[in-house]
Amino acid sequence: MSPPQPCQIRDSRAEDISAIALIYAREVETGVASFELVAPDVSEMARRREGLLADGLPHLVAEIDGHVAGYAYAGFYRPRRAYRFTVENSVYVAExxxxxxxxxxxxxxxxxxxxxxxxxxxxxxxSAGDASVALHAALGFAEVGRARAIGWKHERWIDVVTMQLTLGAGGECPPDASS
Incomplete structure (x- = not known):
C-alpha cells in the first residue's frame, strides 16, 4: 500500500459538486457551522458555486488521494457596493x-x-465554536464581535463569533480608482 498523497489545493470544478454537496449536507444535518436546517441539493450547490465564480471570487477544493477532502470559498460580505472590497470566507472539511x-x-x-x-x-x-475560532486566530483573524444565543439548531442556542483579517493594504489607503 502506498503512502497517502499530500493535500492539493485547486480551483473547484463542476465535477466536484457532488462531493462538496455531501460534505456540506453532513454539516447541515449534524453540525452547527451552518445555520441552514435543510441541506441544499446538488443543483443548488452548483448554482451557488457558479454565482461566486461569476462574481470573480475563488471557490477552492482540497484533494487527497483523488478525493475531495474539503472546500472553501469567498463571497461578498454584504451586497451593497461599498462592501465590494470585503469578503466573507466559508470552509468545510470532510469528516x-x-x-x-x-x-x-x-x-x-x-x-x-x-x-x-x-x-x-x-x-x-x-457558528461552529472553538476549533473554527482557533483556526481563524492562527491565520491572523481577530475577534471583532460575538452575538450570544443567536441561532437555534439541534435543540440548543448557538453563539456566533465575527472575526476579521486585514488583507493587503487594508484601510491604510484608498483602493484603485477603477474599482
Missing amino acids: WARRRGVAKMLMAELIARCEALGKRQMMAVI
Whole structure:
C-alpha cells in the first residue's frame, strides 16, 4: 500500500459538486457551522458555486488521494457596493479529513487569492465554536464581535463569533480608482 498523497489545493470544478454537496449536507444535518436546517441539493450547490465564480471570487477544493477532502470559498460580505472590497470566507472539511491541516491549507490559499484580487478585508462569521475560532486566530483573524444565543439548531442556542483579517493594504489607503 502506498503512502497517502499530500493535500492539493485547486480551483473547484463542476465535477466536484457532488462531493462538496455531501460534505456540506453532513454539516447541515449534524453540525452547527451552518445555520441552514435543510441541506441544499446538488443543483443548488452548483448554482451557488457558479454565482461566486461569476462574481470573480475563488471557490477552492482540497484533494487527497483523488478525493475531495474539503472546500472553501469567498463571497461578498454584504451586497451593497461599498462592501465590494470585503469578503466573507466559508470552509468545510470532510469528516475523514479533519485534523490533517486541510482547513488551514484551504484558508491560506483563499486568503492569498483574495489579496491578489485586491480585497482589503476578510470576515469570518463563525457558528461552529472553538476549533473554527482557533483556526481563524492562527491565520491572523481577530475577534471583532460575538452575538450570544443567536441561532437555534439541534435543540440548543448557538453563539456566533465575527472575526476579521486585514488583507493587503487594508484601510491604510484608498483602493484603485477603477474599482
